Amino acid sequence: MYQIALKMLLANRGKYLGMVLSLAFTSLIMTQQPAVFASILTRTYGLIDDIAIADIWVMDPQAQSVEESKAMPDTRLSLVRSVSGVEWAVPLHKGSLKVRLPDGNTVGCGLIGVDDVSLVGAPGVMRSSSMADLRMSDAVAVDAEGAANRLAVRTERGMRPLGVGDALEVNDRRAVVVGVADATPTFQSQPMLYTTYSRVKLFNKSERKVMSFVLVKAQPGQDHRGLAARIASETGLTALTADDFRARTLQHFIKRTAIIMHFGTTILMSFCIGAVVTGLMFHNFTQDALRHFGVLKAMGADDRTLLLMILSQALLVAGTGFGLGVGMAMIMGNLPGDPMGMRLSPLILAVGGGAVLSITLVSAALSIRQVLRLEPAIVFKQ
Amino acid sequence: MVCAGLEKRYGEGATAVHALRGVDLTVQRGELLMLVGPSGCGKTTLISVMAGILDPTDGTCRILGQDMTALASRPRAAFRARNIGFVFQAYNLNPALTAAENVSVPLRICGAPVREAMRRAEAALDLVGLGDKTESAPGDLSGGQQQRVAIARALVHEPQLIVCDEPTSALDHANGQRVMELLRRVGTVDGRALVIVTHDARIFDFSDRIAELDDGRVTRVGTPGAARHSPGPSSAT
Incomplete structure (x- = not known):
């Protein structure tokens, strides 16, 4: 009977395509938007992930997140180093400044200053040369994406990425690019x-x-949270494990910006539009097929059979629509030069799939109601 | 089939419509009974009750000894699926399915495997002379051919009772005769009973008995010859 149900659905091509496309666009928005949102969220704590070697981050108590820090005097470094359980502690600068490019353009950049000796805090992957080259005179490294885009240099032949050997001007001082890093x-x-x-x-x-x-490495066997609490109490600074700092950064970002509202509204609207369009089309499709369901009912098909037939139709629509939508989302996420990036996690897929499934199940429920209430005697009416 | 004291009332109080008013009727095995009468006399209501797809307000209808009015919805559906075949005025073939798939539907409802259902459906189509149309869509068949597909569908699961609602009204005379010949030939074999609702006096001769209805009552049951000379159904055609 399922085969018959699916043939009935596929034969009504217009409505089938309408439902599939409606669910495909709903699925696209419901997976692509959260995936972009997740990608943006990841960027807020990207530096913490890049410096995975640090167990604990120590900062001024007024610092809210990795993006919003407050500078401390260097003397705080010694205080942190003196806490028992600290294997090593190194300073890290995170700020911003303006850079004059070789072509004379000025671009605002982020600046990361890493410990001179250990270079802890520098990106792990260098595309050209070695991170040790940072110790050379006037040396700076640039991130690859920045070098290829915002820091690209205008030449007579067009734009080219900023590369090793290019000289920059930073606050009237000369800087030379010695490496391009992935970050x-x-x-x-x-x-x-x-x-x-x-x-x-x-x-x-x-x-x-x-x-x-101050980036801290805990001695082996030390409980990171316990050590962070000790550092905080002995220095008067805020000390957080990398995980806690990541969560705090994330929370601060979500609270401070309305971005979650924007994404949430878009997702909710797509859900509502998808639900209304699919619901109406599925209802109309069942209405069109009501006489045939009546014939089946008269011939002895029981309510359970009819219910499963409609559910199988709903599941085919949901599966096809969701597959198409996710496919489109993945294509969009892999387009070259996509500035937003996407993190299409299994959770996002599960939630998106659940939403699409709920839309189709509610639509099917409305249709099932029509069919179950159907008087089979209608088959004898013209 | 034995119907006793069948009543069907739609609505309540002063606005109530009495579609059946105490119908008593018996159909024997192997018999072809026609129900005739003017429009609105209760033929469709009676055939719906006889087929177990409409509950009477009062009275009983026993098919093969089973009181249909006493069965709950699910066992009644299962009983219909096994024992009753349907032929409709408008054929009611599913346009999404081929002729063979349409014919296989009653078997699939009974739970037959698809392959077996299709094999038996093709045999049934062969029986009604449409062995070469198994893959045709209903829309590609003429009215007469569609009605023959519908007859194959009514026969395929070998029911004990076939109910037909105006099976020839959408067909021209020649096709109507062919369809009735077919129903007479294959519809009443093996003790199967056939109940046909019709307005068409030209097919009365195919029946064994004719029951005339008027205003929800059976006014006369007799032979085709008697019915042809009766003013009721003849004037309705």
């Missing part, structure tokens, strides 16, 4: 410059305090 893009999508902590002080001569964070 997680930041929320602001700024190009990132990496240099040593001591060179940050040269670039920011007017600033007395440039230490944004």
Whole structure:
């Protein structure tokens, strides 16, 4: 009987395609938008992920997130190092400045200053040269995405990516690109410059305090949360494990911006539109086929059989629509030059699939109601 | 089939419509009974009650010894699926299915495997002379051919009772005669009973008995010859 149900559905091509396309676009929005949102959220704590070696992040108590830090005096570094259980602690600068490119253009960039000795905080993957080259005179590294886009240099032959050997001007000081690194893009999508902590002080001569964070490695066997609490109580600073800092950054970002509202509204609207369109079309489709359901009922098909027939129709529509929608979302997410990026997680797929399934099940329920209430004697009426 | 004291009332109180007013009727095995009468006399209501797809307000209808009015919805549906075949005025073939698939529907409702159902459906189509049309869509068949497909569908699961609602009214005379010849030939074999609702006096001769209805009552039951000379059904055609 399922085969008959599916043939009935596929024979009504217009309504079938209408329902599938409606669910496909609903699925597209319900998976693509959360995936983009997840990608944006990831960017807010990208630096924490990039510096995975640090167990604990120490910061000024007024710092809210990795994007919004408050500089501390260097003396705080010694305080942190003196807490028992700390294997090592290094400074990290996170700030921003303006950079003049070789073609004379000025671009706002993020600046990461890493410990001169250990280079902890520098990106792990360098596309050209080695991170150790940061110790060279005037050396900076740039992130690959920034080098290829915002920092691209205008030449007589057009634009070219900023590359090794290019000279920059930072606060009237010369800087030379010694490497191009892979790094997680930041929320602001700024190009990132990496240099040593001591060179940050040269670039920011007017600033007395440039230490944004102290990165701490716990001694083996130390409980990270316990050590963080100890650091906080002994130094008066805020100390968080990497996981806690990531969560705090995320929460701060969600609270401070209305982005979740924007994405939520779009997703809700797509759900409502998908539900209304699919519901109406499925209802109309069943209305068209009501006489045939009546014939089946008269011939002895019981309510359970008819219910399963309609459910199988609904599931085919849902499956096809969801598959098409997710397929379109994946194509969009893999388009070259996509500035937003996507993180299409199994959770997003499950929630999107659940939403589409609920739309079709509610639509099917309305149709099932019509069929179950149907008086089979209608088959004897013209 | 034995119907006793069948009453069917639609609505309540002063606005109630009495479609059946105490119908007593018996149909024997192997018999072809026609129900005739003017429009609105209760023929369709009676055939619906006889087929177990409409509950009477009062009275009983026993088919093969089973009181249909005493059965709950699900067992009644199962009883219909096994024992009753249907032929409709408008054929009611599913346009999404081929002729053979349409014919196989009663078997599939009874739970037959698809392959077996299709094999038997093709045999039934062969029986009604449409062995070469198994893959045709209903829309590609003439009216007479569609009605023959509908007859094959009514026969395929070998029911004990076939109910037909105006099986020839949408057909021209020649096709109507062919359809009735077919129904007479294959519809009453093996003790199967056939109940046909019709207005068409030209097919009366195919019946064994004719029951005339008027205003919800059976006014006369007799032979085809008697019915042809009666003013009731003849004037309605």
